[in-house]
Amino acid sequence: MKMVLFYHSLLSDWNHGNAHFLRGVATELIARGNEVIIYEPENGWSLSNLIQEHGEKAVEEFYEYYPLLKSIQYNAATIDLDAVLQDADLVIVHEWNEHSLVKKIGEKRKQSSFKLLFHDTHHRAVTERESMKAYDLSAYDGVLAFGNMIKEIYLKEGWTKRAWTWHEAADTRIFKPLPSDGYEGDLVWIGNWGDEERTKELFEFLINPVKELGLKAKIYGVRYPEHAKKALKDAGIEYGGWLPNFKAPEVFAKYRFTAHVPRGPYVRSLPGIPTIRPFEAMACGIPLLSSPWSDAEHLFTPGKDFKFAQNGEEMKVLMQQVVAGEPWVKDMTEHALQTIRQKHTCAHRVDELYTICEELGVNNCSPVNTDEYVKITQ
Known part of the structure; x- marks a missing residue:
């Protein structure tokens, strides 16, 4: 054709x-x-x-x-x-x-x-x-x-x-689990700041929990205004700037977990559409935590493929459990990887x-x- x-x-x-x-x-x-x-x-x-x-x-x-x-x-x-x-x-x-x-x-x-x-x-x-x-x-x-x-x-x-x-x-030729010589940090997040569609959520589910727990974290993305960069610095989060999409698997392999914080329009008006980020994380075999969104189209199995946190306090608890290596983390990551390979x-x-x-x-x-x-x- x-x-x-x-x-x-x-x-x-x-x-x-x-x-x-x-x-x-x-x-x-x-x-x-x-x-x-x-x-x-x-x-x-x-x-x-x-x-x-x-x-x-x-x-x-x-x-x-x-x-x-x-x-x-x-x-x-x-x-x-x-x-x-x-x-x-x-x-x-x-x-x-x-x-x-x-x-x-x-x-x-x-x-x-x-x-x-x-x-x-x-x-x-x-x-x-x-x-x-x-x-x-x-x-x-x-x-x-x-x-x-x-x-x-x-x-x-x-x-x-x-x-x-x-x-x-997921393009599983590129996005797949890669071997790691050890972790460089706890949390990595890849996403652009955008047009302030999720500023409140980024603070509640990402920046503040990392700061309060004292985790070692790094964030990649573009269009970060100065106030956003300052907030990351104040939280002890390293800002990495633009990351080529095809290098995300290499970065995921160096961190314990990642998070999904969807933009406002997807949460409020377009339930069931997760964007590409969860597919990327699951395909690479890195544990995924997420702020709330509705999986209305049943692409995944929340709780088995990733964990939802309903608020910042729940996110803190989940982050602590992942860093501590709770048994569910490995089971969830393996389930997510199979979900991608079998369906997505x-x-x-x-x-x-x-x-x-x-x-x-x-x-x-x-x-x-x-x-x-x-x-x-x-």
């Missing part, structure tokens, strides 16, 4: 949490023998910020971890869509693309035989409804939504006639995509090239 994918960025994960899943799916599709061509805009905000802060070396490292992947940078004003889309069987457009490009690709769909899907992996359908409503999806064959609530919004609002829930998942890998999501392709009449889904597939997955 020839697939053309329009990503915001393949090369950069700077403030771009979807990069993990997008890269993992593309790798899986290539491993199965598909022709996968990925486009991303030149001077996109994620890549531009990455290079500005860390130089071209950051991009060179990407290729070391993802030797099968590459992207073509385009100029929206000059891209030749007729040439780009020629002979395509399936085209997927990620929702961080410009409205004008989304519309132009839809117009080409009217004149062609390829199938066209829009891929939504964010909370903007709730928080920026007018912007999402402005996407012209009239010629699209449907929407891939990373949660049931997002799917229902598209259908209820009439933004699309067909939609499928397509959850994110990028290979599972490609299987689901193949089923959608069959519904749409894309009948030339490539079978796995067994020799190449084994070589890539080892």
